[in-house]
Amino acid sequence: MSAGGLLAPAPTSGPAAGAAGSSQGGAEQPPPRNGLLVAVLVLALLATVMVSVLRGSYRDGPLEPDAPSPQGSLAAVRVLEDLGTEVTPQRRTADAAETLRAGGTVLVTAPNLLGAAQVDLLRTAREEGGGRLVLLQPDFVTATAFAPGVRPAGTTDEPTLLRAGAGCGPAAFGARSLQLRPVAEVSGHDTYYTVPDGAAGCFDHGDGSAVVVADGVVVLGSASLLTNDRIGTLDAPALALNSLADPQGLGWYIPSAGDPMSSLGPTLLDRIPGWAAPLALWLLVVTALVLLAVSRRHGPVVVEPLPVSVRAHELTIGRGRLMHRAHARDSAARALRSAASTRLAHRLGIRRETRRDALVDALAPHTELDAAQLHRLLGPTPVADDRELVRLAHDLDRLEKEIS
Structure with a gap:
């Protein structure tokens, strides 16, 4: 057959032609590229079968009489x-x-x-x-x-x-x-x-x-x-x-759950196959990674204005009710004294950061109270009950009116 016959299909038919066509097709096919992968998979399958057969020849477990493992006997x-x-x-x-x-x-x-x-x-x-x-x-x-x-x-x-x-x-x-x-x-x-x-x-x-x-x-x-x-x-x-x-x-x-007299029937965990635990662990890791990826911030935190505004006296009343419910008299007295001291300092033209002694010295010429009374009124004097707290509020209000 000439070279041209190899390039163009011959019109002949029959068994001889079919055999020739098969032979030529087999000679032209490239060698398979995945042969190594197939060999590795086959070896892995054979190794798995051999391990399963060997492990199946004895029952492994604590103190099993035919187990060669460290925990066997x-x-x-x-x-x-x-x-x-x-x-x-x-x-x-x-x-x-x-x-x-x-x-x-x-x-x-x-x-x-x-x-x-x-x-x-x-x-x-x-x-x-x-x-x-x-x-x-x-x-x-x-x-x-x-x-x-x-x-x-x-x-x-x-x-x-x-x-x-x-x-x-x-x-x-x-x-x-x-x-x-x-x-x-x-x-x-x-x-x-x-x-x-x-x-x-x-x-x-x-x-x-x-x-x-x-x-x-x-x-x-x-x-x-x-x-x-x-x-x-x-x-x-x-x-x-x-x-x-x-x-x-x-x-x-070896007592077992399969004993007809056993009081230890198989539990739900005993019925779970052995491959379920690794699968559950893998799913847990994947879920954790997904949550970590989803929870990552994609930019700075955006500060948005509140959709509502609250009046100042409503906040004051709410804070007072919370302190009253918690019996926080000292905290309430501290807030009243701090606010009064700030207003008095502003009216007298002194700095807000001025110490209490300087504030008392500035107040003394303008009030009938002496320095000791002013210290007791503006200082951290404990409040015993609600009556004393109300009296403190009235005294601070009277002092502010007197200065005004």
Whole structure:
């Protein structure tokens, strides 16, 4: 085919011509310019899917048994399983009660979320089966319900180094020293409990102990003993593992709103999707910027005359009524004396800024009042009641008439 054939379309038709036309069109098309953008979007999509899949393989949250995050407890669970303790995550009170009836151990990670019916069921199951119940930082109501006499004795939000005393006994669980650090994602503080008669306590701080053992119930006062971030400090692993290890199995009970016996139904905030909070924050910032831009002044403030005029005597009467309502006798007397002094100074031909002594000296030759009386009349003499205020007004008026 000649060069002219390339510039003008050939009149031929058929499959051969169509194939030739396709080949020529493909050779003439420029390479796509957005290939890099498409590749970046595809990689970002794949990364998002991979993160979602990885995060979906475990449930992240405070003291979740399969969460590798700092607030999770995967490390403690793995060590317990290596020691022969089968750890079963539980989210229903009935499952935890069944473990207690079978003589096993149940850890309650959030005992403060238990309702009255849940507490009664777990307490009855422990008494029937003789299992061991481990409570992590229970409040006053839950602690006294499971272990009478054990109640919070104090809290701290600072890192604390505790050592086992000579009288710890079984409450030490093989640990000699603990470095407790509050976990903000769980509670934000550590709790210490009283030790009643017949119970054993260890790692004392102030009037309480961080670990209390009372009649098959173990109370742990710090969540840092079980989190991935803090379990490796000092003897925390020994205490956590010895208090939870059980050949018959460990029920890792996490109270949740999905439990049929739970008294914590999902609230409106629980139903809001996770992306709503960033969106609300973004809208708040945009609204603030818009209001800031709209509220900016575009010029100087324009002073406009008032549309009405008020007579002087009306303003005087209104001001007098306000002072009367507020019982501001001294303010009213000060205003009367100031106005009278200004008028008297003008009539005598002296400056307004003249001191009161000079005004009194100028008034003395023209009035029957002596200097002391003039000072008392024009000076800051307190006014006791309305009668004295009226008398002051009359005396000032008489003085002005006399000078006139």
